[in-house]
Amino acid sequence: MAQSGFDRRRVNGPNESLQPVYDDGIKESNVLYKAWKPGEARRKRQAKDIRPICARHTATPPTPFVTQTVLKTGFIKQANGSAYIETEHTKVACAVYGPRQSKSSSYHEIGRLSVEVKFTPFSSLVRRVPIRDAEDRSVANLIQQALTSSVRLDLLPKSVIDIFVTVIECDGIESCIAAATVAASTSLAKAGIEMLGLVISCSGAVVGDDVWLDPNEEETQLASGILLCACMPALGVMTNVWQTGCLPLAKAFQSLQLCQERCIDIHQIAAQALHED
Amino acid sequence: MSHSHFEGLAMDRLTRHISTGSKSTSWRWPSLHQFRAVTLQTGVVPVANGSALLNLGRSSDESIGGTEILASAKLEVEDVDIGGDSSSGVEGGRIVGEKQSSPAAYSHLSAAALDDLQHDYSTILNDVLSHASLRPPNLGIIPGRKAWLLALDLIVLSDVGNIYDALFMAARAVLWDTRVPKTRAVEYRPNREGVKGSTDMDLDPESQSGLDTRRSKAPAADFELEDYWDDGPALGGRDLWPVSITLNLFPGVHFLDATTQEEAATPLRLILVYSFPTKSRAALHGMHLLGPGDIDLAQIESLVKEGEKYALDIYTGLNTKLKDEELRRTDKARLKFSAAR
Numbered sequence: 082m083a084q085s086g087f088d089r090r091r092v093n094g095p096n097e098s099l100q101p102v103y104d105d106g107i108k109e110s111n112v113l114y115k116a117w118k119p120g121e122a123r124r125k126r127q128a129k130d131i132r133p134i135c136a137r138h139t140a141t142p143p144t145p146f147v148t149q150t151v152l153k154t155g156f157i158k159q160a161n162g163s164a165y166i167e168t169e170h171t172k173v174a175c176a177v178y179g180p181r182q183s184k185s186s187s188y189h190e191i192g193r194l195s196v197e198v199k200f201t202p203f204s205s206l207v208r209r210v211p212i213r214d215a216e217d218r219s220v221a222n223l224i225q226q227a228l229t230s231s232v233r234l235d236l237l238p239k240s241v242i243d244i245f246v247t248v249i250e251c252d253g254i255e256s257c258i259a260a261a262t263v264a265a266s267t268s269l270a271k272a273g274i275e276m277l278g279l280v281i282s283c284s285g286a287v288v289g290d291d292v293w294l295d296p297n298e299e300e301t302q303l304a305s306g307i308l309l310c311a312c313m314p315a316l317g318v319m320t321n322v323w324q325t326g327c328l329p330l331a332k333a334f335q336s337l338q339l340c341q342e343r344c345i346d347i348h349q350i351a352a353q354a355l356h357e358d
Numbered sequence: 359m360s361h362s363h364f365e366g367l368a369m370d371r372l373t374r375h376i377s378t379g380s381k382s383t384s385w386r387w388p389s390l391h392q393f394r395a396v397t398l399q400t401g402v403v404p405v406a407n408g409s410a411l412l413n414l415g416r417s418s419d420e421s422i423g424g425t426e427i428l429a430s431a432k433l434e435v436e437d438v439d440i441g442g443d444s445s446s447g448v449e450g451g452r453i454v455g456e457k458q459s460s461p462a463a464y465s466h467l468s469a470a471a472l473d474d475l476q477h478d479y480s481t482i483l484n485d486v487l488s489h490a491s492l493r494p495p496n497l498g499i500i501p502g503r504k505a506w507l508l509a510l511d512l513i514v515l516s517d518v519g520n521i522y523d524a525l526f527m528a529a530r531a532v533l534w535d536t537r538v539p540k541t542r543a544v545e546y547r548p549n550r551e552g553v554k555g556s557t558d559m560d561l562d563p564e565s566q567s568g569l570d571t572r573r574s575k576a577p578a579a580d581f582e583l584e585d586y587w588d589d590g591p592a593l594g595g596r597d598l599w600p601v602s603i604t605l606n607l608f609p610g611v612h613f614l615d616a617t618t619q620e621e622a623a624t625p626l627r628l629i630l631v632y633s634f635p636t637k638s639r640a641a642l643h644g645m646h647l648l649g650p651g652d653i654d655l656a657q658i659e660s661l662v663k664e665g666e667k668y669a670l671d672i673y674t675g676l677n678t679k680l681k682d683e684e685l686r687r688t689d690k691a692r693l694k695f696s697a698a699r
Contacts (some may be wrong), residue, residue, distance in 0.1 A: 179359045183508075185465065189544070210447075214481055215477060215481075217482045218474070218477055218478075219477075219478075220479075222478060224650075226647060226648065228653060229650045230650050230652045236652075260493070299432065303598055305491065306491075306642075308645075312655075313652070316652075317654055318652040318653060318654050319647075319652060319653055319654060319655060319658065320647070320652045321647050322628075322645050322646070323645065323646060323647075324642060324645035324646075325485045325489060325643075325644060325646055326491060327489070327491035327492070327633070327641045327642075327643055328641060328643075328644070329638075329639060329640075329641050329642070330639075330640065330641070330666065332665070333642050333662070334659050334662070336539060337655060337659075338655065349426050354412055
C-alpha cells in the first residue's frame with residue numbers, strides 16, 4: 082500500500098493529509114437552532130414575523146455589517162422592468178423583457194409568460210453547478226403559476242413576456258421562491274404591462290404546533306410541513322398554493338390564513354416601492 | 359383545436375349531468391364525482407422488488423384504452439453520507455421517484471418537451487414521496503454506513519387524462535408490494551493468534567469490558583443477503599403512502615377524473631395528496647394549483663375538505679384491491695398448486 086512512497090532514509094509525513102477546518106463565524110444562524118428542542122419558541126423572531134423588507138434603504142446604514150433590507154425597482158436599465166429584493170440573507174434580482182414577439186411561429190391568441198430562474202453557484206452553502214439544474218425548472222414553474230392569472234395576457238396575442246430571475250443568495254428555498262414572486266410581479270408592474278393586481282407570495286413552516294412565517298434554511302429543516310401561497314391582495318384571490326411535508330388539515334388552513342394576512346402587509350411595501358421609484 | 363371547442367365539450371358534460379332523466383341518449387354520462395374503472399395488478403415485473411400495472415379508464419366493452427402506468431421499485435445499496443447533499447445516501451434509507459413518459463403516450467411532443475413534462479411530474483411525485491415524513495422504517499442496512507435507495511420508476515404507457523391520480527395510485531400499489539431483502543451485518547476480524555507471544559513484554563490484554571462502547575460503531579463494515587425462502591419482509595409504513603385527488607375547477611363546480619379534452623378545457627386544477635394513517639387523522643402531503651385560473655381561500659378550504667372524502671374512497675378501494683392481490687399471489691396460489699398436484 083504505502084510501500085512505494087515509504088522512504089526509509091527520511092522522516093516521512095503522515096500518509097493522509099486533510100485541509101484545515103475554519104471556524105465559520107460569519108453565518109451565525111448556523112448555530113441558532115443547535116440546542117433547540119421541539120416546543121420551544123422561535124429564535125430571533127416571533128412566530129408570525131417575516132424577515133423585514135423595506136421600500137427604500139436609508140442613506141447611511143445604522144451600523145456596519147447590518148444588512149439592509151430592500152425592494153428596489155428599475156435598477157437594470159436595459160430591461161423593460163426590473164426589481165431587486167433583499168431580506169436578510171435572501172437576495173433576488175428580477176428582470177422583465179416584453180411584451181416582445183414570440184419566437185415560435187405558431188399563432189397563439191393569448192400571450193405567453195416565460196419564466197427562467199438561475200441560481201448563482203454561490204447562492205447556497207453547497208456550491209451549485211452553473212449549468213441548468215433540475216431545481217431551476219421547478220422554481221420557475223411555481224413562479225409562473227403564481228403570475229399567470231394576474232397578467233392581462235389576452236391583450237397580447239403572438240407575444241411573449243420573458244421574466245429572468247437571478248437568485249444571488251438563498252436562505253430557505255420556499256422563502257426564496259416567495260421573494261422571487263414578489264420581485265417578478267413588481268418588475269412586471271414597473272415594465273408597464275397591464276395586470277389585474279400585484280402578486281404577493283409568502284411561505285410558512287409548521288413546526289410542532291406553531292406556524293412560523295418566512296422560514297430560513299434551518300427552520301425549514303425543523304418543520305414538519307411547508308406551505309407556500311401566492312395571492313393578489315387587491316382582489317383577494319389566490320393564484321398558487323404549494324405544500325410539502327405532512328400537515329394535518331387544520332394546520333394547513335391556519336397557515337394559509339396567516340400567509341394571506343401577511344401578504345396584505347407585503348403588498349403595501351411593494352406598492353410603495355413602485356410609487357416612490 | 360381552439361380553446362372554445364374544448365370548453366364546449368366540458369360544458370356539455372356538465373349540462374347533461376344537471377339535466378338528469380335525459381334517457382333519450384344511449385350514451386351514459388358519468389356523474390361529476392365518479393371515477394372511470396380502475397384495474398390493478400401487482401407483481402408484474404418479477405425482477406423488481408415491487409411492481410404494479412395500473413389502468414384507469416378502460417371501458418368495459420373494449421379491452422384496450424385508458425391511462426396505463428407500469429410502476430416498479432428497485433432497491434439499490436448506497437453509502438450513507440451524513441451532511442452530504444440531497445442526492446447522497448441518508449441514514450435510514452430514502453425513496454426517489456421518477457416518472458417516465460413513453461414517447462408512444464405523447465407522440466405530439468418533441469423530445470425536449472417530453473423531458474420537461476417528465477421532470478414536472480417527477481418533481482410533484484418526489485416532493486411528496488421523498489419527504490422525510492414518509493421514510494419507511496426498514497430501509498437501513500448498517501447504521502451509519504449503508505442504506506437502501508428505493509428507486510421508484512413509473513412509466514406512462516398511455517395517457518387519456520387524470521395522470522396525477524393514476525401516478526399516485528400506482529406508486530402506492532408498488533410501495534405496498536415492495537419487499538425488502540433481509541440482510542445480515544458481517545464483521546471481519548483479523549486472526550488474533552499471532553499476538554500471544556513473548557512474556558517479557560508488558561502487554562495489556564484487549565479489554566473485553568461490556569461497558570466499553572467504543573467498539574459499537576467499528577465492527578459491522580459489510581453485510582450479506584440472507585438466504586430466505588421469500589423476498590423478504592414488506593416495506594414498512596404501509597398505511598402512510600398517500601393517494602392523490604385532482605379536482606378540476608370551474609367557477610362554482612368541480613369534477614373528478616377528467617379526460618384529456620376535459621383537462622384542456624379546465625381553467626384550474628387543484629391536486630391534493632392525502633394520507634390516512636391508522637393511528638391519527640388524515641394529513642395533507644401535497645397541494646398544487648395548476649392552470650391560469652385563480653381561487654379564493656374559502657373555496658380552497660371547502661375543496662380540501664371535500665377532497666378528503668373522495669381520497670378516502672380511493673384509499674379504501676385501493677386497500678381492498680391490494681389485499682386481494684396479495685392473497686391471490688400467496689395463499690390462493692399455494693392452494694392452486696397443491697390442488698393441481
